[in-house]
Amino acid sequence: MQELYLGNEAVARGAWEAGCRVVAAYPGTPSTEITENIAKYDDIYSEWSPNEKVALEVGIGASFAGARTMVCMKHVGLNVAADPLFTASYTGVNGGLVIIVADDPGMHSSQNEQDSRYYAKSAHIPMLEPSSSQEAKDFVKLAFDLSERYDTPVLVRLTTRVSHSRGIVELEERQQVDLKDYVKDVKKYVMMPGMARLRHKVLEQRESTLAADCNSLEINQEIMNGTKIGVITSGLVYQYTLQALPDASVLKLGMVYPLPIEKIKSFAAKVEKLYVLEELEPLIEKELKSNGIDCEGKSLFTVQGEYSANMIKKAILGEDAGEIAAESDLPVRPPIMCPGCPHRGAYYIMKKLKLVVNGDIGCYTLGALAPLSAMDTCVCMGASIGMNHGMEKARGTESSGKSVAIIGDSTFMHSGVTGLINVVYNSGNSTVIIVDNRTTGMTGHQNNPTNGKNIKGASAPEIDFEKLCEAIGVGFIKTIDPFDLKGFETGLKEALNFQGASVIISKRECALLDKKKWMPALSIDKDVCIGCGSCLKLGCPALVKDGKKVKIDGTLCVGCGLCVSVCPTGAIGNGENT
Amino acid sequence: MNTLSILIVGVGGQGTLLSSRILGKYAQLSGYDVKVSEVHGMAQRGGSVITYVRMGDKIASPIIEEGEAEYMLAFEKLEALRYIQLMKKSGKIIVNGQKIDPMPVITGTADYPNGIIDRLKNKIETFVFDAMSEAKEAGNIKAVNTVMIGKLANIMAGSKDIWLEAVRACVPPKTVDVNILAFERGYKL
Ligand code: SF4
Ligand code: SF4
Numbered sequence: 004m005q006e007l008y009l010g011n012e013a014v015a016r017g018a019w020e021a022g023c024r025v026v027a028a029y030p031g032t033p034s035t036e037i038t039e040n041i042a043k044y045d046d047i048y049s050e051w052s053p054n055e056k057v058a059l060e061v062g063i064g065a066s067f068a069g070a071r072t073m074v075c076m077k078h079v080g081l082n083v084a085a086d087p088l089f090t091a092s093y094t095g096v097n098g099g100l101v102i103i104v105a106d107d108p109g110m111h112s113s114q115n116e117q118d119s120r121y122y123a124k125s126a127h128i129p130m131l132e133p134s135s136s137q138e139a140k141d142f143v144k145l146a147f148d149l150s151e152r153y154d155t156p157v158l159v160r161l162t163t164r165v166s167h168s169r170g171i172v173e174l175e176e177r178q179q180v181d182l183k184d185y186v187k188d189v190k191k192y193v194m195m196p197g198m199a200r201l202r203h204k205v206l207e208q209r210e211s212t213l214a215a216d217c218n219s220l221e222i223n224q225e226i227m228n229g230t231k232i233g234v235i236t237s238g239l240v241y242q243y244t245l246q247a248l249p250d251a252s253v254l255k256l257g258m259v260y261p262l263p264i265e266k267i268k269s270f271a272a273k274v275e276k277l278y279v280l281e282e283l284e285p286l287i288e289k290e291l292k293s294n295g296i297d298c299e300g301k302s303l304f305t306v307q308g309e310y311s312a313n314m315i316k317k318a319i320l321g322e323d324a325g326e327i328a329a330e331s332d333l334p335v336r337p338p339i340m341c342p343g344c345p346h347r348g349a350y351y352i353m354k355k356l357k358l359v360v361n362g363d364i365g366c367y368t369l370g371a372l373a374p375l376s377a378m379d380t381c382v383c384m385g386a387s388i389g390m391n392h393g394m395e396k397a398r399g400t401e402s403s404g405k406s407v408a409i410i411g412d413s414t415f416m417h418s419g420v421t422g423l424i425n426v427v428y429n430s431g432n433s434t435v436i437i438v439d440n441r442t443t444g445m446t447g448h449q450n451n452p453t454n455g456k457n458i459k460g461a462s463a464p465e466i467d468f469e470k471l472c473e474a475i476g477v478g479f480i481k482t483i484d485p486f487d488l489k490g491f492e493t494g495l496k497e498a499l500n501f502q503g504a505s506v507i508i509s510k511r512e513c514a515l516l517d518k519k520k521w522m523p524a525l526s527i528d529k530d531v532c533i534g535c536g537s538c539l540k541l542g543c544p545a546l547v548k549d550g551k552k553v554k555i556d557g558t559l560c561v562g563c564g565l566c567v568s569v570c571p572t573g574a575i576g577n578g579e580n581t
Numbered sequence: 582m583n584t585l586s587i588l589i590v591g592v593g594g595q596g597t598l599l600s601s602r603i604l605g606k607y608a609q610l611s612g613y614d615v616k617v618s619e620v621h622g623m624a625q626r627g628g629s630v631i632t633y634v635r636m637g638d639k640i641a642s643p644i645i646e647e648g649e650a651e652y653m654l655a656f657e658k659l660e661a662l663r664y665i666q667l668m669k670k671s672g673k674i675i676v677n678g679q680k681i682d683p684m685p686v687i688t689g690t691a692d693y694p695n696g697i698i699d700r701l702k703n704k705i706e707t708f709v710f711d712a713m714s715e716a717k718e719a720g721n722i723k724a725v726n727t728v729m730i731g732k733l734a735n736i737m738a739g740s741k742d743i744w745l746e747a748v749r750a751c752v753p754p755k756t757v758d759v760n761i762l763a764f765e766r767g768y769k770l
Contacts, residue, residue, distance in 0.1 A: 112623040169619070273694065325666055334691035336629040338627050
């Protein structure tokens with residue numbers, strides 16, 4: 004049977020077919036749909052862990068216990084999971100352990116475009132890279148085999164275009180893979196210096212065996228055409244290469260670490276000119292050059308963003324593409340907070356109070372954009388609280404009471420809670436706003452430890468923010484509906500004036516969570532509207548200019564009513580636009 | 582069949598993913614190789630979104646680049662203009678006349694361009710209609726997708742039965758009837 008699967012869906016299918024029993028993950032674009040699809044298989048235990056480090060630790064435990072296990076994350080998630088990653092490379096596995104990492108060249112939905120292949124190199128873990136949905140499924144299955152054969156975790160690297168492209172996938176049955184025996188083996192599983200030194204030797208031996216064996220690995224595939232141009236590439240760039248250079252010979256690397264140096268040398272000898280085509284860092288190119296293989300790569304391309312077939316055509320063949328010129332003077336359309344978004348109320352007040360806002364990662368990062376423009380910093384998951392504390396310690400009274408950290412419910416559980424503990428422990432004076440919209444929003448609404456549901460939507464224990472903050476020792480805690488603008492402003496001012504750590508829980512459900520709750524669109528009475536523009540400061544996309552006045556786009560408005568409370572003339576209400 | 586490239590452009594939240602799913606299904610049912618590249622994540626929050634569908638005997642890249650697209654389904658007219666360079670000169674554009682102001686227009690730092698439809702028509706064959714009122718007539722304002730697909734099916738020719746089968750397979754089961762009606766309205770436009 005064949006299905007048109009997203010790359011991510013194919014990864015999930017591959018794990019299921021390979022007899023995988025346990026999957027743990029934290030959502031992150033472009034990796035999220037892998038685990039969402041895994042959750043549909045009843046014969047796999049799956050969970051959203053609070054962060055990637057915990058997810059990988061769950062994965063390592065399940066592997067030691069004898070189960071085939073997969074852990075999934077986006078590229079920056081691997082930073083969080085890097086601690087267990089490097090040591091799991093020493094211990095090796097029992098049941099196969101596959102770690103999926105999805106990079107985001109071009110930063111479609113990320114804060115940086117780091118190249119995960121360097122993790123494979125520095126942690127000495129083999130890495131596979133598929134170029135299509137079919138390969139995504141096949142490579143995951145192969146990754147489980149390699150993991151058990153070489154006693155190592157195996158990384159599978161995806162990029163946004165592989166994760167989020169659909170292609171035809173041939174489906175197969177699930178392999179019956181039994182749970183392996185768990186046998187106590189402190190020399191393998193307890194990594195303290197005496198044992199780890201021994202394992203480091205094992206690791207070194209394993210890596211050189213793999214480096215030799217990968218020369219005969221089928222997924223490192225030589226496709227000979229002409230001899231004028233040879234290309235070494237992997238992942239989706241392979242597909243661009245096929246399209247841009249149909250006459251070239253290609254060495255397609257299915258394994259991007261370690262590299263099959265002998266195979267590469269023999270390929271290089273067959274072609275007149277050798278190019279390395281790889282997005283982001285010149286990892287393959289540098290490896291080739293250090294092995295004395297002459298090639299060209301980043302001198303013609305860039306370390307920024309994505310490649311394309313036309314880019315390759317232009318750089319190598321000098322051919323231009325396109326028939327119609329692009330329009331250059333168009334207004335941009337950046338992403339925005341949705342109509343009815345609960346965060347809008349919180350940002351409106353923060354902006355009104357002219358606070359320095361340390362932001363975090365989630366839908367609410369969009370509060371940085373005009374017209375709210377109410378965010379000063381955003382670095383990584385959980386960083387807002389630590390940064391706010393740092394600012395306060397650096398600038399003292401000049402800063403305290405005038406800055407806040409804003410962080411989402413899921414992000415707070417991911418890595419914000421430790422920052423809050425730090426504020427309390429080190430006598431900080433930070434105010435933290437936890438924007439609790441009852442879901443992990445930006446990645447497409449996953450459940451988390453604070454909304455009372457697990458990955459399958461079944462009821463689960465719900466962390467109580469107030470009690471948690473109380474237990475940590477936060478002196479001021481208040482839960483407020485951010486659409487109660489007056490109440491929110493008063494509460495926030497109290498929190499800012501409070502000496503010591505203070506937390507506002509801004510609680511209101513994400514507008515997309517239950518569309519059945521949407522109310523009929525509101526409208527503006529033209530005769531009453533004075534065109535003051537107060538409502539436009541909310542940045543709701545449904546409020547649009549209409550000559551000197553404002554109207555509501557009835558196809559976008561969800562009737563949340565927030566604009567009613569900022570209009571000084573009472574022009575907004577139910578009824579037809581006039 | 583030579584590779585056929587179809588763009589679907591619009592604003593995040595307009596539900597363009599349904600159209601790409603129907604097109605993917607159509608290709609599969611017609612026995613073609615097919616790849617679809619979607620947008621998930623941040624841009625889905627009201628940003629400019631573009632989905633690529635490519636079908637033919639053997640498809641390598643899932644991405645449509647400058648000068649490659651035969652057809653474009655545009656759910657918003659400014660977005661049609663934004664991606665015009667991806668079209669072949671001989672291509673055809675189907676535009677839903679809807680206008681959604683982007684934030685820079687709302688905040689007054691930019692103007693919504695005038696005469697978009699004329700600008701499109703000067704470059705390429707363009708069909709414009711109000712897909713939203715067509716959908717409303719069919720019985721559900723959300724059936725904009727299938728109105729657009731209906732028009733595309735008519736232009737692309739191919740077996741109407743396969744198109745209908747693809748629509749049936751992809752829309753939510755409870756909405757099959759209204760979507761078929763919407764498809765037919767688009768088909769006749
Ligand atoms: S126009 Fe007003 S009521 Fe409608 S969604 Fe926007 S803020 Fe809410
Ligand atoms: S806030 Fe009220 S009066 Fe002012 S522009 Fe908006 S609708 Fe008109």
